[in-house]
Amino acid sequence: AQSVTQPDIHITVSEGASLELRCNYSYGATPYLFWYVQSPGQGLQLLLKYFSGDTLVQGIKGFEAEFKRSQSSFNLRKPSVHWSDAAEYFCAVGAPSGTYKYIFGTGTRLKVLA
Amino acid sequence: GAVVSQHPSWVICKSGTSVKIECRSLDFQATTMFWYRQFPKQSLMLMATSNEGSKATYEQGVEKDKFLINHASLTLSTLTVTSAHPEDSSFYICSAYSGTINEKLFFGSGTQLSVL
Numbered sequence: 489a490q491s492v493t494q495p496d497i498h499i500t501v502s503e504g505a506s507l508e509l510r511c512n513y514s515y516g517a518t519p520y521l522f523w524y525v526q527s528p529g530q531g532l533q534l535l536l537k538y539f540s541g542d543t544l545v546q547g548i549k550g551f552e553a554e555f556k557r558s559q560s561s562f563n564l565r566k567p568s569v570h571w572s573d574a575a576e577y578f579c580a581v582g583a584p585s586g587t588y589k590y591i592f593g594t595g596t597r598l599k600v601l602a
Numbered sequence: 603g604a605v606v607s608q609h610p611s612w613v614i615c616k617s618g619t620s621v622k623i624e625c626r627s628l629d630f631q632a633t634t635m636f637w638y639r640q641f642p643k644q645s646l647m648l649m650a651t652s653n654e655g656s657k658a659t660y661e662q663g664v665e666k667d668k669f670l671i672n673h674a675s676l677t678l679s680t681l682t683v684t685s686a687h688p689e690d691s692s693f694y695i696c697s698a699y700s701g702t703i704n705e706k707l708f709f710g711s712g713t714q715l716s717v718l
Contacts, residue, residue, distance in 0.1 A: 524709075531608070531648075531695055531709040578645060588634065588699045588707050592645040 490515050494593035501569050502601045509564040509596050511579030520580040522590065523553055525574045528546055535577075538562065549573070558578040574600045603632045604668040606698045610712030615686055616718055623681045623698030631676035632698035637669070640693040640712075648687045652679045 493512045501507055513519065520539050524532040536547025545554040553564045562579060579593040605628040613661050614666075615621050625635055633654050638646040650671050651659045658671035664702040668690075670682040 501667075529611075529712065530716065531606075532612065532697075532712040533709070536705075581706075588636070588697075589648060590707070592647075594645045595643075597643070 490581070492591050492593035494577075494579055494596050496596045497594070498597050498599065500599040500601060503514055503571050504568050505597070507564075507566045507569045507573070509577050509579075509598070511562045512565065513544055513560050513581050515560075515564065515578075515581055519583060519600060520556065521553075521555060522580040522582065523547065523551070524563070524578045524580060525549075526595075527588045528575075528580065532578065535564070546582045568599055569598075571602060574598055604628075604698075604708045606632075606696065606708045606710040607712055608696055611711065612714040612716070614688065614716045617687055618649045618685055620682055620684045621686055621715060623683075623694055623696075623715075625647060625679045625681070625698065625710050627698040627700070627708070628634055630698075630700045632679075632690060632700060633676060634699040635673060635679040636670060636697045636699070636707075637681050638695045640695060642693075646695060650682075666698070684700075686715070690715045690716045691715055 491514045494511050522537045523535040526532050534550045536545050536554045538545050546552050552565050557561050575594045576597050578595045579588040582590045607626045609624045609633040615695045635652040637649045640646050649664045652671045654673045673679040695712045695716050698706050
C-alpha cells in the first residue's frame with residue numbers, strides 16, 4: 489500500500505539550531521516527492537520538490553531535502569532555524585505520471601524556542 | 603506565482619443547513635481541482651477530484667450526496683456541504699492543478715467549518 493510516514497509528531501528546536509524532519513514513503517515506484525509548510529489556519533505552501541536528477545534539492549526559505557532511494561526517505565533539513573519557521577510540515581508523494589493525487593504524511597509540528 | 607483563492611475562510615452554521623465553499627484559480631486555468639479535509643492536528647485527506655465539465659470523483663468513504671462538488675468553469679470549483687452536522691466540522695482545503703506551471707499544484711488557504 490502507498491503511504492507516507494513522518495515519525496516525529498512534534499519537534500522542538502532552539503532558534504539558530506539545525507533541523508531535520510524525517511519522511512519515509514512506501515510506493516511502487518519512485519514517486520514525486522514534496523515538502524509543504526502550513527501555518528495555523530492556512531493552506532499549504534510548497535517548500536521544495538523532487539522529480540528526478542540531483543537527489544539533493546534546494547527549496548525556499550533555506551530548506552533542502554535529500555532523496556535516498558535505498559532508504560525510501562526524503563528528509564527535510566535546515567542548517568539554522570528561525571523563529572518564523574514554527575509551523576506544521578507535511579511530506580507528500582505523488583504519482584510520476586502526474587495525476588497529482590498526493591498522499592500526505594501526518595505532519596510534524598515544529599516549535600522554535602527563542 | 604499562481605494563486606488559489608478559497609472563500610470563505612471560516613463559516614459557522616446551524617445543524618441541518620448547507621454551506622458552500624468556493625475555490626478559484628485567480629491567474630491560471632485549472633482543469634482539475636482537489637478537495638481535502640483536515641482534522642485538527644492531522645494530515646490532509648483527499649475527499650474528491652473535481653474535473654471541469656464532468657462529475658467529481660470521490661474517494662472511498664466520502665458521501666457524494668453530502669459533499670456536492672461542482673466544477674463549472676476552468677477557474678472555479680465549489681464544495682457544498684449539505685445538511686451539515688457537527689461531525690462535518692473540519693478544515694477544508696482545495697488545490698488546483700495547472701499543467702502549464704512547473705509547481706503544478708497550488709493550494710487555497712482553507713475554510714474552517716463549524717457546525718453548531
